[in-house]
Amino acid sequence: MKIDAIDRKILELLTVNGRMSYVDIAKELGLSRVAIRERINNLIEEEVIEKFSVVINSDKVGKKVSAFFEVDCEPTSLVSVAETLVENPKVASCYQMTGPSTLHMHVLVEDFEQLEHFINEELYALKGITRVESHILLRRFKSRSGLKL
């Protein structure tokens, strides 16, 4: 599928406001409501749009501590450790990167007590983890939305 300039414009508008109505998008782009609906359905079908979502302020729903982890695993356990970790609702994201053979993981918890519990009871209990490095978010300069990392 080739996405054209109009598709890109639609994606930009939806990134800013994911609930913008077809009518408003159509008006903005000088197209008919039907054309917009068709294009958006197409973008969904082709999985360009993976889903519509919200950006929730973690702090305001009680997730006050945002932590980044580097999780070193025995090479033979890396995939199974990752598959266990992603089941944990405190784990926001989990990636394998080039560089050292670690999992890069983002975690959101309510407070330090919960973080310590997560590390000592949930993370260190997994077989195949050899070393963990954790860092706490101090300041957000920019936080993506729209594009998936």
Next chain:
Amino acid sequence: MKIDAIDRKILELLTVNGRMSYVDIAKELGLSRVAIRERINNLIEEEVIEKFSVVINSDKVGKKVSAFFEVDCEPTSLVSVAETLVENPKVASCYQMTGPSTLHMHVLVEDFEQLEHFINEELYALKGITRVESHILLRRFKSRSGLKL
């Protein structure tokens, strides 16, 4: 503002589908459409919901390379470097963490050529950067949506 169990349920539904109609949410939760609208407006006003958005498959819009950077700065330049970087549309997010005095940055580019150009022309050209470490995403095990890191 205190958010209650119904608010949380609404947030969960919107995380899965950010365009779910008030009527459908109301039906799901056994409440009136008006009550839902009021609650959502409240969540927006109190900035619990920062915005509605889409999750776009970066690959399908031509951003094939996802890179993570650790950017070491002279301590006196860290904030100004961060403020310049976040203006760059290739920079998806940028955080200051505990640990080493670096900026943690996520970047989305089209290909390796663009990545090399970003590093050598856009990043290394900034005053106050002393060292850069970059890693490429190999595999996504989980990619958050909804909660802001």
Next chain:
Amino acid sequence: MKIDAIDRKILELLTVNGRMSYVDIAKELGLSRVAIRERINNLIEEEVIEKFSVVINSDKVGKKVSAFFEVDCEPTSLVSVAETLVENPKVASCYQMTGPSTLHMHVLVEDFEQLEHFINEELYALKGITRVESHILLRRFKSRSGLKL
């Protein structure tokens, strides 16, 4: 419990001289001896004051070497290693920190021979320790007293 400005003033005076009499504190703050006693009892009861203590010059009681350790453990052994180490009277303090999955430990010994013995016989003998890093204190610029780390 809310502590007010007078409580803070009392804590400051006791940090400087933990044996200051109620009468002298009362005079200093323009209050009655009884009021001071009541406030101090309250601060003890509420565990704001954990205890009264002395600051002893380690050097003068023969503890000439002050060492800091980073103790790497197998993740599953970290808590049990910590619980064994704190029983050792040479261990002055022991903390779990963010960052690498190590224990941060302060040790006071009489001399280098005792340090070497502590490392090779007491520390390395524990199951679950994978790596140890030690550094010796060269110069004190400031040494807290009063507030617990």
Next chain:
Amino acid sequence: MKIDAIDRKILELLTVNGRMSYVDIAKELGLSRVAIRERINNLIEEEVIEKFSVVINSDKVGKKVSAFFEVDCEPTSLVSVAETLVENPKVASCYQMTGPSTLHMHVLVEDFEQLEHFINEELYALKGITRVESHILLRRFKSRSGLKL
């Protein structure tokens, strides 16, 4: 000055309770009140006892975040940086160690916002600092009192 077994016993009792009366110490050790007073005065004069103090629960006086820093300096600035840092009331202790040419520093602050402010405004503003590494205390296994590190 040679300290003997009785002196050591007195120091132990004062470590547990820095306000223990001479009478109670005397009773405990089977000596006269006058003998105890004389010995304690001697220990103070000889600077074995540096001072009497309190151990305050940092959390309960609003210092909720305890952080450890490794501060790398240009070698020629290390002493002057240290001398500036120890003036800062948020800095609980500051040591020079063997190992890398860094200052090891303990900091107590009220919350993350204050920590970020301390790092970006108070620490990074100092001339001669080249790199900072910070870690947050997650769990206390043991916290010394009495002996100075």
Next chain:
Amino acid sequence: MKIDAIDRKILELLTVNGRMSYVDIAKELGLSRVAIRERINNLIEEEVIEKFSVVINSDKVGKKVSAFFEVDCEPTSLVSVAETLVENPKVASCYQMTGPSTLHMHVLVEDFEQLEHFINEELYALKGITRVESHILLRRFKSRSGLKL
């Protein structure tokens, strides 16, 4: 075997063009065709010339990703791991170096998917590997030919 100035000249010409005819080399150096043939045969016999080869543009034959690996092994497994890895056609070269006890390895693969597969299925599956570090080639400033590393 001593190689002289004429041998070196021949090697230089063959480095630039490995298919240069004996006649052309002879003309260039003012020698007879027979003398050149003899010298080249000699250089081959003495294994100064290990073989004649081509330099193929990896990109144009579909090997778009060039990666460098540091492979940490249990010391007792290092040689056997190396001997297994060199059988893999994706492994272009594999060296043991001074420095850390790792294998230094160059890998050529078609794309990121193949790289991830190589790491997770082919590399991590080997017994005795404890940690892997990978980096992707961004830009070639110079790429040797002729002399074997």
Next chain:
Amino acid sequence: MKIDAIDRKILELLTVNGRMSYVDIAKELGLSRVAIRERINNLIEEEVIEKFSVVINSDKVGKKVSAFFEVDCEPTSLVSVAETLVENPKVASCYQMTGPSTLHMHVLVEDFEQLEHFINEELYALKGITRVESHILLRRFKSRSGLKL
């Protein structure tokens, strides 16, 4: 340009013996000499084959020490440092990689004295280099030929 199975077969034969005659290749593949010549000319024109070369045993031409370098530069100097280094005939290859912001460089010298001279006189003399890490090749397990890294 699409390269087919026969092209790949030709490249394989030339990798093993870069001087193989068109006639021998033709015989091996059951094709005419003319067809082979045409295909090879095509591969050269399309820059699939960058050049024909030799693999010379460095040791036998007096290059007894093979060293790998990681060269850290001030970010603004990286490209100019690289461009200077590649002019040096001792530098066999020089790449920019993901990971830390260093140049990865391979160097061939006659002996340790020459290596020390290269480091202290030729490398450290360049402006913009902040740190150098060098390792010596101990053992070759596999050394690529044919495909360019």
Next chain:
Amino acid sequence: MKIDAIDRKILELLTVNGRMSYVDIAKELGLSRVAIRERINNLIEEEVIEKFSVVINSDKVGKKVSAFFEVDCEPTSLVSVAETLVENPKVASCYQMTGPSTLHMHVLVEDFEQLEHFINEELYALKGITRVESHILLRRFKSRSGLKL
């Protein structure tokens, strides 16, 4: 034993020339031959002088490669690994230091082949070694003699 200024003078002379005769030392210091002999015997008896020795140019006796190793061991194996290594005549010295839990070892070998053999066959074969880091001496700026490290 207290050593005085004359003893120190004698030690200095012997450091420069360990075979200096008692007569020459006596002349130099304005003392009798007998006094010198007595003092030297005393220094030997008190083990101030551990032995008389030579400084041999390693290069000239065929030990052309001088290497420094950091040997990481499982903590429980450190002492036994050290005790095995010191039996190896290629090992010139072996120390336990503060810092990481490694042995610091100096090795003298004839050439690179012997070094590779030492690493792969003699060092890696020992049980309890987890990681080895080796560096080669490039240039001597000063090489102690006399005082034992």
Next chain:
Amino acid sequence: MKIDAIDRKILELLTVNGRMSYVDIAKELGLSRVAIRERINNLIEEEVIEKFSVVINSDKVGKKVSAFFEVDCEPTSLVSVAETLVENPKVASCYQMTGPSTLHMHVLVEDFEQLEHFINEELYALKGITRVESHILLRRFKSRSGLKL
């Protein structure tokens, strides 16, 4: 110069006892006193024997602390820093190694106070030093004598 088996035997004897008389060496090896003298003179002339020396117990002459340093320099300052350091009598040896661009230095001092003074006043005062890492000797397993590192 070629050294033969008898030369080697002589060197071994002198390594054990640098003051062994020619007569005793001659007896041990079944040769004449004159032959031994001639061979030793030859070994000295050819600089195989650099000098005769003593091995002094550092501890017993008041050098109680033995420290190893890694000194990072700006590349352009490395040689001049080394040349200044070797003038310092506390510096026992100083080498340039492969690996990171640091000087490896051994230092002998009387106590910790002197070590701290050496670091802060003598080492950090030198221009061109960017970072210093120091470790203290805890235990000697073997200490070379005879062969120069």
